[in-house]
Amino acid sequence: MTDHPSHNQASSAFLKNFSKTLVLCSHTDDEFGCAGTVCRLVDAGVQVRYLALSKCEQSLRPDLPKDTLVHECMAATRTLGIPPENVEIDSFPVRYFPKNRQDILEKLVRLNREYAPDLVLLPTSFDTHQDHRVVYEEGFRAFKHTTLLGYELPQNLTSFNNTAFVALTPEVLRRKVDALAEYRSQSHRDYSSADFIEGLGRVRGVQCGATYAEAFEMIRLIVR
Numbered sequence: 001m002t003d004h005p006s007h008n009q010a011s012s013a014f015l016k017n018f019s020k021t022l023v024l025c026s027h028t029d030d031e032f033g034c035a036g037t038v039c040r041l042v043d044a045g046v047q048v049r050y051l052a053l054s055k056c057e058q059s060l061r062p063d064l065p066k067d068t069l070v071h072e073c074m075a076a077t078r079t080l081g082i083p084p085e086n087v088e089i090d091s092f093p094v095r096y097f098p099k100n101r102q103d104i105l106e107k108l109v110r111l112n113r114e115y116a117p118d119l120v121l122l123p124t125s126f127d128t129h130q131d132h133r134v135v136y137e138e139g140f141r142a143f144k145h146t147t148l149l150g151y152e153l154p155q156n157l158t159s160f161n162n163t164a165f166v167a168l169t170p171e172v173l174r175r176k177v178d179a180l181a182e183y184r185s186q187s188h189r190d191y192s193s194a195d196f197i198e199g200l201g202r203v204r205g206v207q208c209g210a211t212y213a214e215a216f217e218m219i220r221l222i223v224r
Contacts, residue, residue, distance in 0.1 A: 015044040015166075018147070022117040023082075024108075024139050025052040026131040027059075027094060028073035029183045032191065033151030034121045035080055035176040036168040036201070036214050041119075042081035043172075049086045049115060050077050053104060053135065056094045064185055072183045079179035097134035104134060108142035117146060124150030124217040126160050140219065150217035154200065155191050163218040167210035173201050 021041050025031055030052065031038065041048055052073060057066045070089050077087045090107070092100050122139040123132035132153065140148065152160050168176070177194045186192050201212035208215075 012040065012044055015041055015046060018046050018119040020047045020115060020117045021049070021119040021121065022111070022115065022143075023048060023050045024120055024122040024135060025050070026097065026123065026129070026135045027054045027056045028052045028069040028089060029076070029180070029186055029192075030123070030132070030153065031076070031080070032180055032197075033123075033153050034149075034214060034216075035076075035179050036172050036212070037121065037149075037151075037166040037216075038080045038082065039172045039175050040166060040168070046119075047086075048082050049088075049117070050082050051088045051090070051111065053090045053092045053097070053107075054094045054131070055089055055091055058094050060185060068185050069183070072185060075182040076179040079175065079182060095131060097131040101134050101138060105138040105141060108138055112142050112146075117143070118222070119147045119149070121149050121151055121216075122219075124152055124157070124160060125219065126150075126158070126217065127153060127156045128158060129153075129156045132156060144220070145222065146220070147222045148219035150219050152215055152217075153191075155189075160215070161217050162204070162207070162215035164216040165204060165208035165210070165213045166216070167205070167208065168201060168212040168214060170211060173198065173212045176201075 056069050060068055120143045123136045125136050177197050204213040204215045205211050
C-alpha cells in the first residue's frame with residue numbers, strides 16, 4: 001500500500017497545535033468515527049481524555065454481564081493510547097438522553113471548566129440518533145469557544161457535510177481496527193467489521209488524496 005507522507009506530515013503539524021483534546025461519545029464504541037484521529041493525536045503528544053456518557057447496559061444481550069461494555073471500552077481506548085485514568089464512562093441510560101439533557105449539559109460545563117480542552121471530537125450535527133443529537137447540541141453549548149469536529153457514524157446518517165479530513169497511514173488504520181475489535185459484544189453489527197472500517201477509510205482517503213482518512217464536519221474552528 002502506498003502512503004502519502006506529505007499529507008501526513010502536514011496533518012501532524014496541524015494536530016500538534018492542540019494541547020488537550022476531549023473525545024466526547026454518547027455511548028461506548030462511538031469512537032468508531034474518530035479512533036484513527038485519536039491515534040494521531042496521541043502520537044503527536046496531545047493529551048487526550050475520553051468521555052462516554054452511557055455504559056449501554058440496556059443494549060447488551062441478557063446473557064452478558066452488565067459491565068461488559070465498560071471492560072471492552074477500557075481495552076479499546078487503551079489500544080488507542082489513551083491512559084486509563086483519562087477515560088470516564090458515565091451511567092446515563094441509553095436512548096433516554098433527551099430526558100436527561102440538562103444533567104448532561106451541566107456535566108459537560110463542569111468538564112470544560114476543569115479540563116478546558118482546545119479540541120473536542122463529538123457527534124456530527126447530521127446524526128439522527130436521539131442520544132447523539134443531544135450530545136452534539138449540548139456539547140456545542142458547553143464547548144462553543146473550542147474547536148469542534150463532528151465525527152461520522154454512518155449507520156445514523158441521511159447526509160453528511162464532510163468538510164475536514166485527517167489522513168491515516170495503514171498502520172494507524174490497523175490500530176483503529178484492533179481497538180474497535182475489542183468490542184466483541186458488538187461484533188454482530190455490520191459497521192464494526194474490519195472490512196467496513198477499511199472500506200470507509202479508503203473512501204475518505206480518496207476524497208482527500210490519502211491512502212486512508214477519517215472525515216469530519218468542521219463545526220467550529222478557533223484560531224488563537
